[in-house]
Amino acid sequence: MSEILNTLMQDSRIWRGRRPVHSPQPAEPTGHQVLDNHLDGIGWPRGALSECLLDSPGIGELHLLLPLMHRLSHTDKKIFWLNPPNIPYAPALLRKGVNLDQVIIVHADTKNDFLWTLENCLRSSVTGLVMAWPGRLAPRDTRRLQLAAEAGNNLCVLFRERCYAQQHSSAALRLELEPGEHQELNVSVLRRRGSWAGQHCSLSMANRAGLSVYEVSHVIQGPWPALAR
Amino acid sequence: MLWLYLHFPHLLLDHIRRSRADVGALVIIENSGQIVLQACPKARDYGVYAGMRLKTAINLVPELGIVRSDHQQEARVLEEQARWLYRYAAHIILVAPDGLLAEVSSLQRLYGGLSAVWQAVKQALGEHQLTAWPGFGYTPLAARLIARTGKGECTSDKGRLFCALGQISLPDAEFDARTCTRLQRLGLNTLKEVFDLPAAELARRLSPETLSYVQKIQGTRADPRLPWQPPHYFRQQVDFIPEVEKSQGLLFPLQRILSELEQDLCWRQQSTDSLLLVLSHRNQEPTRLRIRSSGPEHRAHLFLDLISLRFEQHILQAPVTSLALTVRRFLEREPSAGRDLLGGHQDPDEAWHTLISRLQSRLGESAVQQLSPQADHRPEKAWSAFQVQGKSQPTTVSGQLSLRPMWLLKGPQPLLEPPKAWFTGPERISGGWWDGHRVQRDYYIAQLNSGQLAWVFRDVRDGWFIHGWFG
Numbered sequence: 001m002s003e004i005l006n007t008l009m010q011d012s013r014i015w016r017g018r019r020p021v022h023s024p025q026p027a028e029p030t031g032h033q034v035l036d037n038h039l040d041g042i043g044w045p046r047g048a049l050s051e052c053l054l055d056s057p058g059i060g061e062l063h064l065l066l067p068l069m070h071r072l073s074h075t076d077k078k079i080f081w082l083n084p085p086n087i088p089y090a091p092a093l094l095r096k097g098v099n100l101d102q103v104i105i106v107h108a109d110t111k112n113d114f115l116w117t118l119e120n121c122l123r124s125s126v127t128g129l130v131m132a133w134p135g136r137l138a139p140r141d142t143r144r145l146q147l148a149a150e151a152g153n154n155l156c157v158l159f160r161e162r163c164y165a166q167q168h169s170s171a172a173l174r175l176e177l178e179p180g181e182h183q184e185l186n187v188s189v190l191r192r193r194g195s196w197a198g199q200h201c202s203l204s205m206a207n208r209a210g211l212s213v214y215e216v217s218h219v220i221q222g223p224w225p226a227l228a229r
Numbered sequence: 230m231l232w233l234y235l236h237f238p239h240l241l242l243d244h245i246r247r248s249r250a251d252v253g254a255l256v257i258i259e260n261s262g263q264i265v266l267q268a269c270p271k272a273r274d275y276g277v278y279a280g281m282r283l284k285t286a287i288n289l290v291p292e293l294g295i296v297r298s299d300h301q302q303e304a305r306v307l308e309e310q311a312r313w314l315y316r317y318a319a320h321i322i323l324v325a326p327d328g329l330l331a332e333v334s335s336l337q338r339l340y341g342g343l344s345a346v347w348q349a350v351k352q353a354l355g356e357h358q359l360t361a362w363p364g365f366g367y368t369p370l371a372a373r374l375i376a377r378t379g380k381g382e383c384t385s386d387k388g389r390l391f392c393a394l395g396q397i398s399l400p401d402a403e404f405d406a407r408t409c410t411r412l413q414r415l416g417l418n419t420l421k422e423v424f425d426l427p428a429a430e431l432a433r434r435l436s437p438e439t440l441s442y443v444q445k446i447q448g449t450r451a452d453p454r455l456p457w458q459p460p461h462y463f464r465q466q467v468d469f470i471p472e473v474e475k476s477q478g479l480l481f482p483l484q485r486i487l488s489e490l491e492q493d494l495c496w497r498q499q500s501t502d503s504l505l506l507v508l509s510h511r512n513q514e515p516t517r518l519r520i521r522s523s524g525p526e527h528r529a530h531l532f533l534d535l536i537s538l539r540f541e542q543h544i545l546q547a548p549v550t551s552l553a554l555t556v557r558r559f560l561e562r563e564p565s566a567g568r569d570l571l572g573g574h575q576d577p578d579e580a581w582h583t584l585i586s587r588l589q590s591r592l593g594e595s596a597v598q599q600l601s602p603q604a605d606h607r608p609e610k611a612w613s614a615f616q617v618q619g620k621s622q623p624t625t626v627s628g629q630l631s632l633r634p635m636w637l638l639k640g641p642q643p644l645l646e647p648p649k650a651w652f653t654g655p656e657r658i659s660g661g662w663w664d665g666h667r668v669q670r671d672y673y674i675a676q677l678n679s680g681q682l683a684w685v686f687r688d689v690r691d692g693w694f695i696h697g698w699f700g
Contacts, residue, residue, distance in 0.1 A: 058681035058698025062635045076577060085636075089697065090600040090612035092633040104617065105598045106588060113592060124584040126577055179680025209674045209682050209699045210632045211652050 028155060031067020035187060038199040039173075044068060045193060047153040048172035049146050053162045053190070057085060059179040060205035064187075065157060066096055068129060073099035077128025080121045081105045083114060085133055102128075115141055122148040122156055130156045139168050146170045165190060182206060231334035231343070231385055233318075233350070234364040234372035237310070237327045238379075239267040244306045245296060245468055247358040247485070255294040255470065258283055266298055294470040300326065302468070309465060311457050313357060313489075316496060317349055321457045322369065328376070330369050330454070334385075347383045366390055368448040374402055374420075394446070395421030402446075408439050420446070463493055463556040472511070472548035476540035479508070479552055483536060486554050487529035499559040500525035504532060506554055510547035518543065520590065523617065524582030525560045531583065535590045542591060585617055602630075606660045607668045608637060608696060631656075634684040634697030641694035644685055648675035658686075674699070 008014055026046035029036050036043055044050055054061055069079055079102055081088055094100060106121075108114040114134065121130045122145065137145075137160075149156045158171065165176055174190040174197075183206040189199045237243070241257050246269060254272035256265045265286050268277045272293065277286045287293055303326045311321050311329055320332035333346050340346045347363065354361050364376025365384060371394050375381045378397060384390065397420045399409050412435070417423055423431075423443055432440040444450035467482040494500060502525050508516040520535050588597050598614040605611045611633075632653075654673030661667045670686040677683055684697035 056679055056681050057636055057700050058634075058683060060682070060700065062700035078581070086698065087612070087637040087639060088600065089608075089633055089635055089637040090602045091630055092635045093600070094602055095630040095633065096635075100600050100602075103600055105600065105614065106592070107596045107598075108592055109596075117588060117592065120584060120587055124580055126581040126584060183676065183682055208635075209652060211674070 026153065028068055028071075030064070031071070032064070032203050034201050034203055035064075038187075038189060038201050039192060040195060042192075042194075044155055044157070045172045046155055047150045048156075048193070049142065049149055049170065050155070050157045050173040050175070051164075051169060051171040052157060052159050052175050052177055053165050054159065054177040055162050059177060060183070060185040060203070060208055061159065061177055063205050063208045064177070064185060064203070065129075065131065066098075068155070069093075070097050072128035073102040075128065076126075077102065078126050079103050079128055080130045080132075082118055082121070082130060082132040083108060083134070084131070115144065118145060118156070119148040122154050123152040124154075125152065127152060127154045130154065131159065132156065133159050135160070137164075137169075139170070142170045146172075183209065183211065230332055230367065231337075232366055232369050232372040233331045233333045233347070234324075234366065234369070234376040234381075235310075235314075235329045235331070235350075235354075235361040236364065236373070236376040236379075237307075237329075237359065237361050239269065239360065240306055240310070240327050241296060241298065241303060242267050242269045243359050244309075245470055253292055253294055254290045255296065256283075256286060257296050257298050259298055262297065296468075296470055303327070305466065308457075310357070310359070312459060312493075313353060314350070315457075315459050317346075317353065322454045323457050324369075324373065328373060330372065333365075337385075343385050344383055366394065368446060369452055369454060370442075370446045371448070374446065377401065395419060395424065399423070404439070404442070408435060411435060461557075461559075463490055464553065465489060466551060466553040468551040469549060472550050474545070474548045476543070476545050479540070479549060480533065480537060482552065483554070484529070484533060487532050487536075490532070490554070490556065491527055491529040494527040494559075497559065498562050500527045500562050501556050501559055502526060503558050504536075504554060504556055506536065506552065508545070508549045509551045509553075511550055513547050516543075516546060521594070522582060522586040523589065524578065524586070525562065526582070526586075527562075531586075535586055538587060538590045589617075606658050607666070608633070608658070610661075610666075612637070634682075635700040636698040638696055638698075641686070641696045644683075644693040644695050646678060648683070648685070649678050650676045652676070655687075672696070 027042045027044060028046060029041070029043040030039070052061055052064070072079055081103065084105065088103070088105065090100060093103065106117055108117045114132075118130060118132055118134075121127050137158075145156065162176060165174070171191070172193045174192075176188045176190050178186045178188075180186050180202055183204075185203045185205045187201050187203060189197045191197045239257070242255055245255060254275060254277070255269045256272055256277060257267040258264065259266050263283055265277060265279055265281045265283060267279055268281075268286075272286070272290060275290045277289055277293070283295070307323055307325065307327065307329070311323055314321055314329055314331060318331035318333065318336060320335075322330040324330055333343065336346050337343055340349060343365075350363075362376050362379045362381060363383070364372045364374070364378075364381035366372030366375055367387065367390065371390070374397055375390070375393055378401060380393070382389075382393075398418060399412055399420070402420050404412065412423065424447060428440060428444070431443065441450055445452040465486045467486065473479055502522050504520040506518040506520060508518070510516070518539055520532065520539060522531070522535060526532065585597060594616055597617050599617055601613055601615065603611050603613050652674040655671035656673075657669075657671050659669040669689045672684060672686045675683055675685050682699035683695045684699065685693060685695050687693050
């Protein structure tokens with residue numbers, strides 16, 4: 001029996017799922033062990049788009065990228081923030097060890113300017129990482145960005161709303177982010193290159209506010225007399 | 230000393246014609262607007278000639294392009310020619326309005342003979358699409374007179390030059406009208422005959438000024454002239470007849486100016502990082518565009534790239550009558566460290582400057598920022614954004630940094646619902662009494678019902694606000 005199976009296994013016409021095709025695709029580890037394991041140790045793909053789909057800021061989405069930012073900011077690569085929805089707070093970045101000299105904030109007013117800027121950043125050799133908040137994107141635009149990322153072999157992470165999860169996108173990695181009960185971040189892999197999607201994992205992000213997991217049960221009774229009623 | 234005189238018979242015409250590929254018939258008219266002074270070959274084909282009345286010329290060619298002669302403009306154009314000639318000859322004298330004088334005897338050894346000097350200058354004239362009549366002579370005036378006849382030849386032979394000089398008729402020798410008449414009444418017609426007169430008689434019968442003029446031509450009297458020094462800036466202007474309505478049409482002449490700038494910078498071994506582009510309009514204030522690159526640069530195609538990006542954003546307010554490019558800021562070239570001999574890798578510094586210059590010229594300079602922390606306790610003042618400069622100064626951190634959210638809101642937003650859970654707090658931040666932006670707040674970290682971790686505060690007046698997200 002096993003002999004037959006072995007013969008079958010060696011037949012190149014047999015395709016086996018659940019087994020990552022180890023193509024030498026360049027990538028950067030995410031720095032979160034759990035997530036890295038789920039992504040088969042590949043992490044953020046280089047020369048391709050990644051998407052993080054989330055509804056609202058403040059659920060730990062920046063901390064997901066923080067190990068990468070930290071690592072890249074100490075090389076000579078630049079980190080671009082394109083149209084961030086709020087102000088990236090310099091003291092907090094500095095506290096986390098990010099080298100601010102390598103952080104560039106760019107504001108583009110119109111859609112065309114935005115795409116043009118993103119494309120230019122992606123094609124440049126000084127870029128390490130581009131984080132962009134594009135909002136609505138046509139499939140044609142994502143394709144254009146994908147080509148730019150390939151040309152520059154750069155990392156690009158787009159932060160978009162969760163309603164775009166159903167929309168077609170040419171991103172190589174799509175992660176859906178949801179907040180958990182105890183300040184953790186639930187990540188579901190919607191799509192990734194070279195293997196099946198559908199993994200879920202939960203990353204502990206409580207330390208982003210200086211809270212340990214232990215503290216969570218000791219909730220301070222808030223000074224909330226007026227608004228509680 | 231041997232001099233080369235370049236006479237530009239229609240300098241202004243050449244200047245205007247080379248700025249555009251498609252130019253119709255053009256004439257230069259005198260300031261009062263009646264008489265045609267210069268006509269381009271195309272106009273001459275239609276039968277227009279210098280000295281014709283303007284009305285006749287317009288009847289011949291209804292679509293005639295007309296340029297009024299302007300002394301200032303002529304002087305400027307002449308100086309532009311002196312700029313490139315300076316690369317070939319050190320001692321240059323401007324002879325307004327249409328001549329350049331260069332001392333060439335000292336150049337013969339460098340170039341290897343007079344004809345080589347002339348070949349080099351002739352090639353440069355061709356590159357600049359200019360018509361010039363050359364003249365050689367042992368005095369500035371002799372060179373000028375020979376050049377203006379249009380029959381100058383490349384020779385340093387004294388006898389031949391003297392012979393050519395002698396054949397020049399008196400009006401061509403630029404005697405004033407009264408002297409000319411008096412000499413002709415004496416039965417003299419060419420310079421040679423004037424040269425043969427005894428000097429004392431010439432001074433007594435005519436005037437000492439005439440004698441001194443003749444002696445200056447001959448070289449027996451000193452004729453000191455002020456040499457021209459190239460200015461310490463670069464300026465080029467293009468005038469358009471007819472006016473240019475689309476910014477794309479400006480790129481063609483700009484390409485030529487920028488490549489001249491590149492040559493100029495290469496020649497000085499310098500770079501620049503800011504260009505001033507002035508577009509003049511007929512009835513409007515000129516448009517001034519400042520083009521900056523974030524690092525020192527000298528290559529024409531990169532500047533052209535930045536300018537075309539600017540033009541995409543900047544819509545022309547009115548048709549452009551002339552365009553001037555000025556560079557006043559020159560930087561010493563730095564050897565690029567990252568490049569190897571074969572040039573396989575792009576210098577990271579250079580790639581960085583290129584990217585930032587492109588972003589800044591399309592989005593505006595304030596759209597590209599860097600962050601730095603500030604020493605202030607108030608959260609909204611504890612950071613600042615500054616424009617990206619060529620060299621970034623390292624940020625210094627002093628003291629312990631306290632826990633802060635990664636996102637700061639642009640302004641505090643009211644907290645509309647009670648949070649689900651409260652964590653650390655309160656942290657009191659009080660300050661600003663010294664500058665009028667007083668702040669007294671108690672900050673807490675709280676989790677909202679949506680799962681977001683927020684940085685909330687209660688201010689003195691008991692209002693609750695969100696000030697940041699722990700992203």
